[in-house]
Amino acid sequence: MSNIIIGTAGHIDHGKTALINALNGFEGDTTNEEKERGITIDLSFSNLSLGQQNIAFIDVPGHEKLVKNMIAGAFGFDYVMLVVSANEGIKPQTIEHIEIINLLGLKEIIVVITKKDLVDDEELKQKESQILAFLKEFNFEVKFIQAVSIFDSNSIESLKTKLFTIKNSIKQEENFFRFYIDRVFSPKGIGTVVTGTVLGKKCELEEKVFIPQIQKETKIKNIQVHNQNVLEANISNRAALNLANIDKNSIQRGDLITKKGFIRGFDEIDISFKCLKNKKLNHNQKYTLFIGAKKSEVKVLLFDSLTSLEDGFATIKADEKLFTIFGEKLILRNANETICGAVVLNPIIDPMKKPQKKVLLEFLEKRDFQNAYKELLIAHKKGLGIISSTQRFALSHEEAINFAKTLKDVFIDEKELVIYPNSTKEEIKRFIKNIYTKNSYALLSSSSIHLRLSWASLSFIENVLSDLVDENFLIKENSLYKNANIKEDFTKELENIFCERLKKEDLSPTAPYNIYDEMDIDRKLGDDILKSLTSKKEVIRLQHNIFIHNQSLNKILKAMREIIKEDGFIEIFNFKQKYDLSRKYLVAYLDYLDNFSDIKKVENKRVFA
Structure with missing residues (x-):
């Protein structure tokens, strides 16, 4: 089915809501406040279908104090239906709405002159000329212009026919699904439901989606498009999504629903901006940001001025994270005054100077x-x-x-x-060369270097190591790299170094991985050396990270037996009085004592059997 979204624009009381009602029978002003005041306060959504064509309408308020709601709706528009009453013509909110539409980059305009029954044919032609002359300033593409009266069914039917000549949405498919929430509610027994316009890519029933503002993944339990249950919602569909396990109070208008992993949030973004006529953006001043259905208070920092500019680059600083993408349009307002439109150029904070x-x-x-x-x-x-x-x-x-x-x-x-x-290669080369210069017996792999340079991927490190082999600085043996200046197999030499080190450290041996790092050898190679030494009984493994020289172990076992002879038992307390070791070692030696048949454990004490 062909889907397009047409949004209304125009001054208050020019008949936008009455026109939608005449086209599809939808009564837009449904809240008590709207009925009492006789104006549209918030957005309303309805549709009109013919065969495989569907038009969704977003009706926006025309009152100057409600422009923020108009902006929230305008982000979803494909086409703008500018509504101007024949008896009043262009008014202040007509101008502001069109300025906002222009700032958002919407160029496809349908002009509907309402209340034609209130003027004669000559005045109607004058109004048409005035409107078209006004729109020429903005370089819009006017699809057509139509005069109607809600009391003239032929004019309404003629407008319907022309609307259905518009076939396709102008929105481009992007890389991932996005959906700004414009309403949140919780029907009894249903759970949380949100409405919005589908952007980027379609969404499907049972699809997992992500709400970055609350960092929570959810699943789409149900999709409705114009009150009909559907399996998917396409770009430019107005859709209601029923979200699983989401509390209604945890999300709000303006929050984004998207796919996990595509968008990160930052409290700063960089923009290019262009102000309306006779307006300027001031440096280091607070403004109200509108993007999608979101409204946020922000501070603007200009790049090229400490006072003000009509156009240029700026950084927006917010008190919350903004989840935006390159090319996204936004509006900046000051109180009830629209100042400028902008485009997101840099949605990600980078470590850069100005x-x-x-x-x-x-x-x-x-x-x-x-x-x-x-x-x-x-x-x-x-x-x-x-x-x-x-x-x-x-x-x-x-x-x-x-x-x-x-x-x-x-x-x-x-x-x-x-x-x-590639310049970073040289940094890694220097790091690796420094290791081999300090320790000519170093044996490293890409994974052991990655442990020290976690920011560098294994593939990148392997590429650097290959370069060092080509430069005859290293020799590769299996997955390990050794100093090219040492030709002999020095595994035996490393075993001796290990053994002597453990012998020297005596009763407080260093954990294996610390030894490997200090000796600049690959962890797998280090494990293989310890396995070889333990198989020869030169080194004894007490626990997964405690290896002790056999001479040191025999010495402490003899001492522990002497304590039992003197005190009748050995436990942590009297053991530590004689040997001021950390609890880790004391426990390991006591546990090892349990391996002997002449020793038995009574509660926490060891005694002779």
């Missing part, structure tokens, strides 16, 4: 991702995640990898989805 950040934003504004990547790699020398390209550049993983392959002087780990600048 001059470098500005260079990045200039590239991003031109969609020059090639140079944007280069700037980011300067800031992210320890690797730039390709997965972040979905949020950073609105690229899929596959597109991001293919794009990364066009970059020069980089290493791409396709498995871990990380890009490293």
